[in-house]
Structure formats: structure tokens, C-alpha cells
Amino acid sequence: MSSLTSFILLFSLLPYTPLAQDQPAHRRFEYKYSFKGPHVTLPDGTVPFWDKYGDAIASPDEVRLVPSLRHHSGSIWTKQNASFTHWELEVSFRIAGHGRQGAEGLAVWYTKEQGRSGTVYGSADFWDGIGIIFDTNDKDLKENNPAILIVGNNGKLNYDHESDGSSQALDSCIKNFRNTIRPFRAKITYYQRTLRVSVFKGMSPSDDAFELCAEVQNMIIPSSGYFGISAATGILADDHDVLSFLTYSLSRTWEESLTSQIPDSEREKFEKEFEDFQKEMEKNMEDFQKQHPKADEDAFESDNQRELDMVLAGQNRVLEELRVLKGRLKMTVEEQKRYRDFLKDSALNETTTVKKENVSV
Ligand SMILES: [Ca+2]
Ligand SMILES: [Ca+2]
Structure with a gap:
């Protein structure tokens, strides 16, 4: 079609x-x-x-x-x-x-x-x-x-x-x-x-x-x-x-x-007229595409295509931002893990010291 x-x-x-x-x-x-x-x-x-x-x-x-x-x-x-x-x-x-x-x-x-x-x-x-x-x-x-x-x-x-x-x-x-x-x-x-x-x-x-x-x-x-x-x-x-x-x-x-x-005969006439108009437009489009072989896709890019391109560009941006966020989240998690380990180690050392002190008492 x-x-x-x-x-x-x-x-x-x-x-x-x-x-x-x-x-x-x-x-x-x-x-x-x-x-x-x-x-x-x-x-x-x-x-x-x-x-x-x-x-x-x-x-x-x-x-x-x-x-x-x-x-x-x-x-x-x-x-x-x-x-x-x-x-x-x-x-x-x-x-x-x-x-x-x-x-x-x-x-x-x-x-x-x-x-x-x-x-x-x-x-x-x-x-x-x-x-x-x-x-x-x-x-x-x-x-x-x-x-x-x-x-x-x-x-x-x-x-x-x-x-x-x-x-x-x-x-x-x-x-x-x-x-x-x-x-x-x-x-x-x-x-x-x-x-x-x-x-x-x-x-x-x-x-x-x-x-x-x-x-x-x-x-x-x-x-x-x-x-x-x-x-x-x-x-x-x-x-x-x-x-x-x-x-x-x-x-x-x-x-x-x-x-x-519209009487049937008239309607047929209108339909024929419309068909001719349609054919003429299609021929013009083909001629244009022949004359502009490289630019044809851009020249006849539909509104929907343009809309789709914009949506895709938007989604790519969102994806990119999500990637950055994911990276930051990973860093935060690692930092928290390091901090937790550090606290755990400190607590262990303290217990040891206290135990040592108890022993010495
Ligand atoms: Ca005014
Ligand atoms: Ca005015």
C-alpha cells in the first residue's frame, strides 16, 4: 500500500x-x-x-x-x-x-x-x-x-x-x-x-x-x-x-x-478524480525520489518516523543515564562494604584489646 x-x-x-x-x-x-x-x-x-x-x-x-x-x-x-x-x-x-x-x-x-x-x-x-x-x-x-x-x-x-x-x-x-x-x-x-x-x-x-x-x-x-x-x-x-x-x-x-x-454516477466520477489525483501524487513522489536518489529517505521521512527517531533518541539518553547511575550505585555499594569491613575489623580489634586487658587484670 x-x-x-x-x-x-x-x-x-x-x-x-x-x-x-x-x-x-x-x-x-x-x-x-x-x-x-x-x-x-x-x-x-x-x-x-x-x-x-x-x-x-x-x-x-x-x-x-x-x-x-x-x-x-x-x-x-x-x-x-x-x-x-x-x-x-x-x-x-x-x-x-x-x-x-x-x-x-x-x-x-x-x-x-x-x-x-x-x-x-x-x-x-x-x-x-x-x-x-x-x-x-x-x-x-x-x-x-x-x-x-x-x-x-x-x-x-x-x-x-x-x-x-x-x-x-x-x-x-x-x-x-x-x-x-x-x-x-x-x-x-x-x-x-x-x-x-x-x-x-x-x-x-x-x-x-x-x-x-x-x-x-x-x-x-x-x-x-x-x-x-x-x-x-x-x-x-x-x-x-x-x-x-x-x-x-x-x-x-x-x-x-x-x-x-451524490448520485452513483457522480460518486464514481469523484472517485475516479480522486484516484487520478492520488496517482499523480505518487508519480510526483517517484519522480522526486529519482531526481534526489540520496536524499530521498530524508525528504520523505514521515512524521511518524521523525517521532520514532525522537523517542529512540530520548530512550538512548535515558539508557545512558541509567548506565551512569548503575556505575555510581556500584561504587557506593563497594564503599559501604569497605566501610562495614573496616568497622568489623575495628570491633574485633577492640574486643581483642578488651579481652587482653581482662586477661592482664
Ligand atoms: Ca495584547
Ligand atoms: Ca497584536
Whole structure:
């Protein structure tokens, strides 16, 4: 089985962990609104089904929205607009830099039009839809950043950078997502008119442990929209890299699900289309491996492999420390034994002396 097939299968088989009691019955992976390393790009550098803008650069492993340079911005948007009634996004990104303070931040979007470029974290202001903002720069100096904010806009609101969006946020939470050891993972769910942002708190990538960060009920969003992610730097600089952006459509019942609504002939067409896409990706991977015969293993090293390597390296360190401890313990035991023998000898000598004294008396 190819790695791409296993990747797709993995997503279809993953158990769905509920966040609330009223849960969707069906969750479908939407590959035309998703990307994930190590299959982000085609050989010509484009990301299938996505448009890049500004300083964004895509590689097989990730999309670098902004490099670690001042006053840069970039974004990536789905080519097609989606009209899922309910949906869920799982985004994994890394914001890293040397400064104590973050450079600006990143935002995830669902908007009527593509934001492309602009003054709001690399995307257009006066958007119609929602922005989930990951603000790293504490402009109002209230020491409440990095923060995650949900900001809704009907196309008329001018984003308030001066207050770090706090005057406009419908809900927010303070969370450290910059310079984290592992890439940061967030889940954004729009279901039954409730928008929830939850963040990963698990220990390993195979966990599915998310905790709620922000929630807005009765939220009306455009009936169709583009998904996007953007980032910007200001007078400071940070790298802003997106490792994966996964979209799922959700439905309350199987009958309501998009899969069940598709007529058989259409479904066959979609399946064929998906198969072709899969074949194309596999061919690209083979071509890449042919072109990079030495670096192929590193280039296509999976997340799991990387995880495993880290675990093994950790275990080796623990083993090494145990060896040192064992050595120290042995020395202590020997020292105690020597001391005990010394005491025993001293006691014997004393007895002898006492006996001798007794004899002499
Ligand atoms: Ca602030
Ligand atoms: Ca800010």
C-alpha cells in the first residue's frame, strides 16, 4: 500500500473524539480543501487546489507563509469556495523566532472572497466571514499575548490592531503557540451554528486530546466561502510555517452527508478524480525520489518516523543515564562494604584489646 493511500485511509479510519454531546454522525475528509507534508507541492512548486499570494513559499513538507524577515506577508487560499453546512479544520503550524516578543501572527480564514493580501496578518481587511487569529505581538502591552481570537466581520469592520483585536473578538484565549517544541495544532469546528476553537494538549501526535480555547454560539457565516491561512511580520521577524491544513465536512446524519447525496454516477466520477489525483501524487513522489536518489529517505521521512527517531533518541539518553547511575550505585555499594569491613575489623580489634586487658587484670 502506498504511503498516500495509507495516509488517506488513516484519516478515514481515525476515531472521532467528541468535544460536545451533540456530535456529527459523519465526517468526510475534503482533499480539495486540504494539504499536508510531505505531499504539499507538485514538482513545479504549486500546491494542488490552492492559490499562494505574497511571500508564501511552498515546499513538499510545508507552506512557509512568511520567512523570518521584517515586514513580510503571505497567504494561501483554496481555489474553490466550499459550501459545507458544517465543517472542521485541523491545522498544524510552527511560529518560531529569536525575539522575546512575537513578530505579528497568523490567521485562519473562512471568507466569502479570498483575502489574498492586506493588513490583517497578511490578509485583506473588511473581510466577510470569520478569522481565527493567532496574535503573537502584544501591541497594547497588556501582556496578554500570544492569544487566539475569533473575529467575525460582515465586510464593514476595520480590524483594530491597536487593541490586538480585543475590542472586536467574540471570544478568545491566551495560549502559548510560539516557539513550542512541537508544531502547534488547533482544531476549528463550525457545527450547528457554533464555532469552536480547540487546541492540542496531548503528548504524542497519535493522541486526539484537544481542549476548548474559544467558542461562539449562534454564529452566522457566509453560506459559501474560501478557506485560507495567512501570516505577517512587522518590525520584528518570525518564521510562520504551516505543516498541514486538513478540512472535513460534517453532517448530522448519514442521509445528510454529502457522500450519500451524490448520485452513483457522480460518486464514481469523484472517485475516479480522486484516484487520478492520488496517482499523480505518487508519480510526483517517484519522480522526486529519482531526481534526489540520496536524499530521498530524508525528504520523505514521515512524521511518524521523525517521532520514532525522537523517542529512540530520548530512550538512548535515558539508557545512558541509567548506565551512569548503575556505575555510581556500584561504587557506593563497594564503599559501604569497605566501610562495614573496616568497622568489623575495628570491633574485633577492640574486643581483642578488651579481652587482653581482662586477661592482664
Ligand atoms: Ca495584547
Ligand atoms: Ca497584536
